[in-house]
Amino acid sequence: MNAIIKDGDRPNEGEAEKPQDVLAAALMVDMEAVNLLIRERMASRHAPRIPEVTAHLVEAGGKRLRPMLTLAAAHICGYQGTHHIKLAATVEFIHTATLLHDDVVDESAQRRGRPTANLLWDNKSSVLVGDYLFARSFQLMVETGTLRVMDILANASATIAEGEVLQLTAAQDLKTDEAIYLQVVRGKTAALFAAATEVGGVIAGAPEDHVRALFDYGDALGIAFQIADDMLDYGGSSAQIGKNTGDDFRERKVTLPVIKAVAAASPEERAFWTRVIEKGDQRDGDLDHALGLLTRTGAMQAAREDAFGWAAKARDALTRLPDHPLRQTLSDLADYVVSRLA
Amino acid sequence: MNAIIKDGDRPNEGEAEKPQDVLAAALMVDMEAVNLLIRERMASRHAPRIPEVTAHLVEAGGKRLRPMLTLAAAHICGYQGTHHIKLAATVEFIHTATLLHDDVVDESAQRRGRPTANLLWDNKSSVLVGDYLFARSFQLMVETGTLRVMDILANASATIAEGEVLQLTAAQDLKTDEAIYLQVVRGKTAALFAAATEVGGVIAGAPEDHVRALFDYGDALGIAFQIADDMLDYGGSSAQIGKNTGDDFRERKVTLPVIKAVAAASPEERAFWTRVIEKGDQRDGDLDHALGLLTRTGAMQAAREDAFGWAAKARDALTRLPDHPLRQTLSDLADYVVSRLA
Numbered sequence: 183m184n185a186i187i188k189d190g191d192r193p194n195e196g197e198a199e200k201p202q203d204v205l206a207a208a209l210m211v212d213m214e215a216v217n218l219l220i221r222e223r224m225a226s227r228h229a230p231r232i233p234e235v236t237a238h239l240v241e242a243g244g245k246r247l248r249p250m251l252t253l254a255a256a257h258i259c260g261y262q263g264t265h266h267i268k269l270a271a272t273v274e275f276i277h278t279a280t281l282l283h284d285d286v287v288d289e290s291a292q293r294r295g296r297p298t299a300n301l302l303w304d305n306k307s308s309v310l311v312g313d314y315l316f317a318r319s320f321q322l323m324v325e326t327g328t329l330r331v332m333d334i335l336a337n338a339s340a341t342i343a344e345g346e347v348l349q350l351t352a353a354q355d356l357k358t359d360e361a362i363y364l365q366v367v368r369g370k371t372a373a374l375f376a377a378a379t380e381v382g383g384v385i386a387g388a389p390e391d392h393v394r395a396l397f398d399y400g401d402a403l404g405i406a407f408q409i410a411d412d413m414l415d416y417g418g419s420s421a422q423i424g425k426n427t428g429d430d431f432r433e434r435k436v437t438l439p440v441i442k443a444v445a446a447a448s449p450e451e452r453a454f455w456t457r458v459i460e461k462g463d464q465r466d467g468d469l470d471h472a473l474g475l476l477t478r479t480g481a482m483q484a485a486r487e488d489a490f491g492w493a494a495k496a497r498d499a500l501t502r503l504p505d506h507p508l509r510q511t512l513s514d515l516a517d518y519v520v521s522r523l524a
Numbered sequence: 525m526n527a528i529i530k531d532g533d534r535p536n537e538g539e540a541e542k543p544q545d546v547l548a549a550a551l552m553v554d555m556e557a558v559n560l561l562i563r564e565r566m567a568s569r570h571a572p573r574i575p576e577v578t579a580h581l582v583e584a585g586g587k588r589l590r591p592m593l594t595l596a597a598a599h600i601c602g603y604q605g606t607h608h609i610k611l612a613a614t615v616e617f618i619h620t621a622t623l624l625h626d627d628v629v630d631e632s633a634q635r636r637g638r639p640t641a642n643l644l645w646d647n648k649s650s651v652l653v654g655d656y657l658f659a660r661s662f663q664l665m666v667e668t669g670t671l672r673v674m675d676i677l678a679n680a681s682a683t684i685a686e687g688e689v690l691q692l693t694a695a696q697d698l699k700t701d702e703a704i705y706l707q708v709v710r711g712k713t714a715a716l717f718a719a720a721t722e723v724g725g726v727i728a729g730a731p732e733d734h735v736r737a738l739f740d741y742g743d744a745l746g747i748a749f750q751i752a753d754d755m756l757d758y759g760g761s762s763a764q765i766g767k768n769t770g771d772d773f774r775e776r777k778v779t780l781p782v783i784k785a786v787a788a789a790s791p792e793e794r795a796f797w798t799r800v801i802e803k804g805d806q807r808d809g810d811l812d813h814a815l816g817l818l819t820r821t822g823a824m825q826a827a828r829e830d831a832f833g834w835a836a837k838a839r840d841a842l843t844r845l846p847d848h849p850l851r852q853t854l855s856d857l858a859d860y861v862v863s864r865l866a
Binding site: 228232274280305311320324327329333335339342343344348350365406 | 568570571574622625628641647648649651653654655656658659660662663666669671674675678679681684685686687688689690692693703707866
């Protein structure tokens with residue numbers, strides 16, 4: 183649920199251009215090479231089902247934010263070679279593979295406004311084509327011949343899977359605290375953002391402090407992004423019912439706003455959260471009541487401050503990098519991901 | 525369905541020791557190191573569901589045939605280092621990950637005589653823990669620092685996933701021919717056998733002709749193994765109803781015996797196969813009738829000859845390797861996988 187950066191977002195007249203669009207324009211030549219490589223490597227000589235499923239995903243688009251982060255990081259660090267294209271495609275393959283498997287896990291019916299692969303074909307195809315894309319991503323990174331990027335991306339893949347499993351067991355469990363939430367968020371979002379920016383620096387042969395700054399940026403950006411996403415599921419800072427509000431509530435996911443509200447809950451409020459989240463006994467008006475609690479206990483406001491804090495950390499990390507026009511764009515991106523919570 | 529080499533197989537008195545037991549005895553010290561590494565790396569600091577699922581798998585045992593192939597190959601090529609332990613664990617991780625995903629795909633309820641993870645936990649856990657093991661396998665292979673083994677194992681992973689997707693679409697389709705069958709078999713079985721033996725040679729720094737011989741051995745062994753497995757699903761060479769007979773028939777899988785019987789079918793016989801396999805309209809007595817056709821058309825006999833042919837190819841490949849006691853054991857193993865078809 184990338185509620186923040188959606189397909190089809192176009193600036194209205196008079197509105198400032200979005201940072202991801204600035205990024206896309208600046209990286210257009212690179213991204214054409216990345217998209218070509220993605221189409222080429224998503225194909226399969228032997229199994230026609232694979233190109234069917236992957237074409238469905240490729241055509242659905244998506245902003246390709248993660249590969250752009252890799253390209254931008256490489257450019258900021260002055261990279262002159264061509265391996266950043268392969269790494270950008272690798273990162274997108276890992277992302278796409280996790281989306282395919284997520285849809286099976288979440289039993290989703292829609293992704294990027296289109297029916298999911300598991301609905302159009304079956305869960306089997308989603309699992310196996312996801313595995314194929316994982317394997318293809320490893321082939322691509324091996325082609326760069328750089329052990330350290332393989333190490334980073336293998337570690338990120340393990341963190342992603344670990345975070346997803348943790349999320350399975352953390353859902354519907356009010357004992358989930360902010361430390362566990364952060365672990366889940368690092369797994370489901372921040373690990374790949376951080377790996378995406380880090381490998382851009384590594385492939386450019388950047389000094390250690392720059393590589394570390396790139397990791398920190400991706401990590402903080404991913405966390406800010408996910409907290410904002412989880413808040414928007416409750417209507418954003420104002421905690422109001424709006425479009426797509428309440429999906430996480432209905433799925434009994436224990437996200438940051440709920441964790442903070444539970445921590446501040448009276449016995450009566452605690453009984454409410456236990457009933458709707460742990461027992462799954464949800465009645466008419468419960469979502470409204472939850473939204474009221476999220477505002478009154480200050481949970482929404484506190485989560486908002488956390489999101490802005492992570493965005494600030496992301497911006498700070500960038501100050502440790504060489505001066506480059508794309509550095510400002512990445513800084514704007516950090517602001518942008520939390521801007522809808524203003 | 526490893527119908528040939530099963531857990532709990534113990535030689536009866538007076539029976540010759542099985543080659544995989546000879547292998548296990550010869551590689552005991554190495555295999556203890558492999559098992560220790562597997563237990564260590566299957567764990568997870570953060571997500572307790574992971575060790576639950578993996579412990580269930582590890583305790584279920586299995587013969588660990590694939591890691592033994594890697595170790596044997598390394599020893600035959602005179603390897604003196606310790607990376608073969610990591611590669612053996614890598615190969616077993618890839619295998620275990622594919623088993624977890626296969627159980628989701630096949631909707632299996634039993635594996636190695638125990639309830640499957642997807643039954644004990646859920647499909648979600650099987651998908652995500654499988655992903656975790658894939659990621660862990662890539663971490664392990666990266667630790668060897670040898671690009672070529674990463675290349676081989678990444679390629680094998682892609683071939684496995686491709687073969688599994690191909691099998692999805694080839695099932696229930698009588699147009700599946702022997703070429704497609706071979707592709708599926710290479711994906712589901714032979715690719716990992718061949719990679720297991722090949723990386724053993726590569727890590728030992730063996731000359732190219734030895735590496736190629738090891739690949740050829742693993743490839744042919746895997747194909748012989750799978751053809752025998754598919755024949756045993758129809759009761760072996762005699763095509764009789766026995767224990768576990770007919771699973772593939774009921775699941776409408778188009779395996780080698782069926783492909784050969786369909787190729788030799790009269791119009792009336794063809795109508796029968798179309799009804800039971802393509803249309804899935806199976807009635808009492810159909811399995812018996814199928815077994816009769818498999819024998820009368822010579823399909824079983826022809827498949828048996830293919831299996832023995834691949835076992836002979838496996839043995840032949842070994843003659844291109846340096847002399848070593850384990851070379852004979854691998855040769856015996858090739859005979860063994862088809863011996864139940866005698």
